[in-house]
Amino acid sequence: MMSKLRRREAMWFYLFASPWIIGFVVFLLGPMIASIYISLTDWDSFTAPEWVGLENYKRLLTDDPVFWKALWNTFYYAAISVPLGLVIGLWLANLLNKQVRVRKVFRTLIYLPTLVPLVATAMIFKMVLAPSGPLNDVLGVVGIPGPSWLLEAMWVKPALILLSVWGAGAATVLLLAAMKGIPRELYEAAEVDGASPIRQFWSITVPQLTPIIFFNLIMGLIGAFQVFSQVYILTKPVGGPDNASQMMVPLLFNEAFSFYHMGYASAISWLLFAVILVFTLMAFRTARRWVFYETEVK
Amino acid sequence: MGVAAGVITLTACGSDSDSQGSGSGNSSAANLVMTVWGGENDKTTYQKRIDLLVKKYPEMKVTLQLIPGDGYAQKVQTMIAGGKGPDIMQVAENVNVYSSKNQILALDELAGKAGLDLEKRFGSIAKIYSYEDKVYAIPDRSGAMIVYYNKTLFDAKGIKAPTADWTWDDALSAFKEVTVPGKQWGYAGGGWWAQWWSFVYQNGGKIIDDSGKPAVASDEVIEALQWTGDLIFKHGVVPTKKQYADMGADVGGDGAFANGKVAVNTTGFWGISGLTKSKIEWDIAPLWKGKEQAVTAFGSGLAISRTAKNPEAAFKAIDFLTAPEAQQQIIGTGQDVPASLEVQKSDAFLKPAWMTKPVNMNVFAESSDFVYRAPFVPAWNEMQKAFDDGLADFWLGKQDARAALTAIQQRLESIVKPAG
Numbered sequence: 001m002m003s004k005l006r007r008r009e010a011m012w013f014y015l016f017a018s019p020w021i022i023g024f025v026v027f028l029l030g031p032m033i034a035s036i037y038i039s040l041t042d043w044d045s046f047t048a049p050e051w052v053g054l055e056n057y058k059r060l061l062t063d064d065p066v067f068w069k070a071l072w073n074t075f076y077y078a079a080i081s082v083p084l085g086l087v088i089g090l091w092l093a094n095l096l097n098k099q100v101r102v103r104k105v106f107r108t109l110i111y112l113p114t115l116v117p118l119v120a121t122a123m124i125f126k127m128v129l130a131p132s133g134p135l136n137d138v139l140g141v142v143g144i145p146g147p148s149w150l151l152e153a154m155w156v157k158p159a160l161i162l163l164s165v166w167g168a169g170a171a172t173v174l175l176l177a178a179m180k181g182i183p184r185e186l187y188e189a190a191e192v193d194g195a196s197p198i199r200q201f202w203s204i205t206v207p208q209l210t211p212i213i214f215f216n217l218i219m220g221l222i223g224a225f226q227v228f229s230q231v232y233i234l235t236k237p238v239g240g241p242d243n244a245s246q247m248m249v250p251l252l253f254n255e256a257f258s259f260y261h262m263g264y265a266s267a268i269s270w271l272l273f274a275v276i277l278v279f280t281l282m283a284f285r286t287a288r289r290w291v292f293y294e295t296e297v298k
Numbered sequence: 299m300g301v302a303a304g305v306i307t308l309t310a311c312g313s314d315s316d317s318q319g320s321g322s323g324n325s326s327a328a329n330l331v332m333t334v335w336g337g338e339n340d341k342t343t344y345q346k347r348i349d350l351l352v353k354k355y356p357e358m359k360v361t362l363q364l365i366p367g368d369g370y371a372q373k374v375q376t377m378i379a380g381g382k383g384p385d386i387m388q389v390a391e392n393v394n395v396y397s398s399k400n401q402i403l404a405l406d407e408l409a410g411k412a413g414l415d416l417e418k419r420f421g422s423i424a425k426i427y428s429y430e431d432k433v434y435a436i437p438d439r440s441g442a443m444i445v446y447y448n449k450t451l452f453d454a455k456g457i458k459a460p461t462a463d464w465t466w467d468d469a470l471s472a473f474k475e476v477t478v479p480g481k482q483w484g485y486a487g488g489g490w491w492a493q494w495w496s497f498v499y500q501n502g503g504k505i506i507d508d509s510g511k512p513a514v515a516s517d518e519v520i521e522a523l524q525w526t527g528d529l530i531f532k533h534g535v536v537p538t539k540k541q542y543a544d545m546g547a548d549v550g551g552d553g554a555f556a557n558g559k560v561a562v563n564t565t566g567f568w569g570i571s572g573l574t575k576s577k578i579e580w581d582i583a584p585l586w587k588g589k590e591q592a593v594t595a596f597g598s599g600l601a602i603s604r605t606a607k608n609p610e611a612a613f614k615a616i617d618f619l620t621a622p623e624a625q626q627q628i629i630g631t632g633q634d635v636p637a638s639l640e641v642q643k644s645d646a647f648l649k650p651a652w653m654t655k656p657v658n659m660n661v662f663a664e665s666s667d668f669v670y671r672a673p674f675v676p677a678w679n680e681m682q683k684a685f686d687d688g689l690a691d692f693w694l695g696k697q698d699a700r701a702a703l704t705a706i707q708q709r710l711e712s713i714v715k716p717a718g
Binding site: 044045046047123124126127130131132133148150151152153237240241242243254257258259260 | 371372375376378379395396399400401539540541543544546547548677679680683686687688690691694
């Protein structure tokens with residue numbers, strides 16, 4: 001039997017939680033369930049949906065070369081841009097953690113790119129990446145003939161990765177904050193024991209940062225798998241040349257809103273969901289081996 | 299499924315617009331919602347025309363909704379799917395996305411009742427927005443693609459103004475004359491469907507044949523595309539993609555022409571407004587010809603969506619908006635070429651008040667005689683994507699026209715199915 005007080009408490013709990021519950025059910029759970037149904041139909045969004053069972057999934061997996069290309073491109077993009085962003089973020093944070101002059105100015109400058117709207121950044125990148133643009137000029141100085149980044153199937157994905165690394169400042173700030181939180185005693189003790197700065201970095205800084213690195217890894221993976229705007233703005237036609245930069249979300253956007261294949265697009269979104277789920281689970285499984293929480297006793 | 303269905307109706311009701319003024323005895327009393335795409339000038343122009351309409355029929359109320367070009371199709375799609383489609387909607391190449399799915403009304407009967415003679419009003423393009431022999435949209439704006447040429451560069455080499463009688467060879471030799479390798483080019487290029495398709499039809503080819511099947515692997519199409527590609531890589535009279543990318547972000551033919559980097563550009567009427575402020579000396583001419591004359595026309599029409607509550611009133615509005623009085627506003631603001639032939643031949647069109655230079659505006663009426671009927675298939679967007687993907691290597695000079703088009707033909711056969 002629940003006491004009167006407990007019941008009242010429960011009522012208040014649900015009352016205060018209701019804005020979130022309603023929002024979740026109406027705007028997230030509901031559409032998600034609806035999209036499972038839609039993914040099992042052939043629907044042009046105008047006329048009544050027609051039940052086709054698993055046909056959409058079958059066609060995607062066995063008979064759509066563009067889907068596999070987009071999936072591969074998305075893997076390629078995520079596999080390079082996420083670790084690269086983390087390494088650069090860690091490196092920058094470590095530099096900023098040193099007692100350098102005008103550190104605050106550097107910190108601002110490094111974070112600034114994250115604040116510039118993506119559209120503006122992408123427009124500038126278009127110019128930077130032009131065949132005779134500044135980037136290729138620099139490469140030319142050291143004797144490398146730069147490619148036509150956005151026009152060549154081989155170089156368009158590296159170009160998108162370059163753009164993503166541009167936003168590494170966001171991770172830097174989080175990592176820097178965490179670095180500041182590492183107790184000084186640990187370093188002092190290590191110094192007394194004769195550990196070099198490099199040894200200190202690997203044996204103290206990195207292990208202490210693993211929760212933040214892990215957080216950035218998960219968020220980065222999810223973000224990378226859902227990459228859209230960069231592709232949409234930078235490549236023309238979207239995902240070009242010949243789908244060399246086609247990613248999962250631009251692909252499903254095209255199918256849904258340009259080709260009027262709502263069912264097919266919903267099926268893509270569920271496959272994307274499955275892919276992200278698998279990778280996130282994998283990250284969590286391995287996390288036990290390399291992420292350390294201070295309160296945890298091993 | 300109860301939850302999902304509930305959610306769909308819930309979101310659909312989210313944007314409730316004002317309801318129809320039904321029930322009053324007058325059949326043309328109505329609140330109409332009209333959707334169009336474009337920018338500020340488009341909005342002004344449509345509004346001016348609507349003001350004239352409401353002055354004539356005070357019992358009508360028309361709400362204009364301007365949706366920026368990128369999001370137009372998606373927005374209208376969701377409006378119709380939610381049962382709140384616009385009464386009057388602007389449509390263009392993708393008209394048959396809607397007509398093939400019965401989302402817009404066939405207008406033949408309404409036109410008959412209103413006594414509107416489409417051929418008389420619009421000439422050759424009267425039935426351009428048809429599907430299975432029924433008309434689904436009334437032409438509203440329509441201008442052929444035209445040739446813009448740089449007078450200074452032409453005069454310097456003693457080349458006469460382009461005419462409709464120029465052949466492909468005449469065009470090519472003029473391009474060669476004015477080209478300065480790596481710095482200045484004869485022609486902006488034909489990579490856009492509206493451009494190279496014109497050459498295809500000039501060469502006796504067809505993108506979709508009369509039975510509704512794709513026909514892009516035919517010799518006529520291959521020859522026309524190869525000619526267009528050769529301008530870039532064999533003759534060097536058109537900038538390559540690389541050279542364009544070096545001119546700046548998003549600089550294409552129009553921008554390069556305005557900068558005087560290319561001597562000839564082929565595009566629609568809108569090029570004029572961009573050029574009235576340019577420093578170069580320019581004029582316009584009709585497109586050259588191949589074995590025969592053919593040119594793409596741009597434009598849009600007005601359609602009535604299936605959700606319109608009072609189609610008669612909506613048609614009455616369209617009838618008025620596409621008649622000379624309202625059509626004159628289209629050229630008055632310099633927005634576009636009005637579809638009405640009467641207006642195209644009027645002084646208001648031939649010598650617009652805002653024009654700063656003497657421009658041969660008669661070119662539009664002249665070109666309208668040889669506009670070909672472009673295949674507005676329901677899968678228009680998918681067809682364009684197939685061309686974009688399949689020609690990517692061709693436009694980089696890595697593949698020949700035959701190989702590219704043979705592959706595209708195969709892909710189109712699964713996308714474009716004959717109607718019925």
